[in-house]
Amino acid sequence: xxxxxxxxxxxxxxxEEANKQIDELKKANIIRQxxxxxxxxxxxxxxxxxxxxxxxSKQNSQIIGWIIVVxxxxxxxxxxxxxxxxxxxxxxRRRTREIKRKIKEQERESNRIQKEEENKxxxxxxxxxxxxxxxxxxxxxxxxxxxxQKLRKEIEAMPKYExxxxxxxxxxxxxxxxxxxxxxxxxxxxxxxxxxxRACQIKNIVQAFEANVLWDIDNGSVLCKTCHTKMESSKYxxxxxx
Numbered sequence: 001x002x003x004x005x006x007x008x009x010x011x012x013x014x015x016e017e018a019n020k021q022i023d024e025l026k027k028a029n030i031i032r033q034x035x036x037x038x039x040x041x042x043x044x045x046x047x048x049x050x051x052x053x054x055x056x057s058k059q060n061s062q063i064i065g066w067i068i069v070v071x072x073x074x075x076x077x078x079x080x081x082x083x084x085x086x087x088x089x090x091x092x093r094r095r096t097r098e099i100k101r102k103i104k105e106q107e108r109e110s111n112r113i114q115k116e117e118e119n120k121x122x123x124x125x126x127x128x129x130x131x132x133x134x135x136x137x138x139x140x141x142x143x144x145x146x147x148x149q150k151l152r153k154e155i156e157a158m159p160k161y162e163x164x165x166x167x168x169x170x171x172x173x174x175x176x177x178x179x180x181x182x183x184x185x186x187x188x189x190x191x192x193x194x195x196x197x198r199a200c201q202i203k204n205i206v207q208a209f210e211a212n213v214l215w216d217i218d219n220g221s222v223l224c225k226t227c228h229t230k231m232e233s234s235k236y237x238x239x240x241x242x
Contacts, residue, residue, distance in 0.1 A: 151204070
């Protein structure tokens with residue numbers, strides 16, 4: 001009985017010891033798990049802190065960069081304003097503006113003189129051309145007049161012209177139709193001799209001989225020399241108008 005009691009007592013103690021060891025093992029596992037979780041949390045916290053620190057450092061770098069840029073801009077503006085407002089630079093700018101103004105005035109004056117010269121040359125060229133044209137016109141008129149006078153002399157030397165004059169005298173009488181003068185009588189063409197020559201395009205005595213209008217007795221009248229010179233169609237007036 002005593003031996004059995006001792007065995008039972010030993011078994012209880014062993015069970016209690018085993019239970020104690022099991023409890024210690026559980027506690028150790030819990031502690032290790034808590035420690036592992038704590039280390040992970042610390043690691044995550046450190047990583048977040050490092051990330052936040054890097055972002056803040058990047059933002060600070062950007063801010064510092066912008067500050068430097070703004071500072072440089074302000075410095076440039078300040079230096080520019082300082083250089084612009086310096087009395088020496090102000091005087092130099094004034095002299096520069098004055099020089100530019102004088103150069104522009106000289107250019108305007110030069111352009112004005114050049115334009116005047118060009119206009120003068122154009123006027124001279126125009127007057128020269130006008131003079132040449134007038135001279136050509138005068139020469140043409142003189143040539144036409146000389147040709148007309150030559151042709152008229154040839155026609156007046158024709159026997160038919162002498163017969164025509166005698167027929168006009170016979171029809172109208174030997175007396176001026178305007179003033180009754182009987183001296184210095186001439187034959188006047190009512191349609192001018194020159195206009196007939198031009199209208200019939202008479203170039204020679206053969207064409208003149210065939211132009212009936214030139215020998216129309218009704219186209220002739222008797223005038224004294226004084227009255228004849230007053231007629232619009234007179235050969236003297238025609239000579240002046242050519």
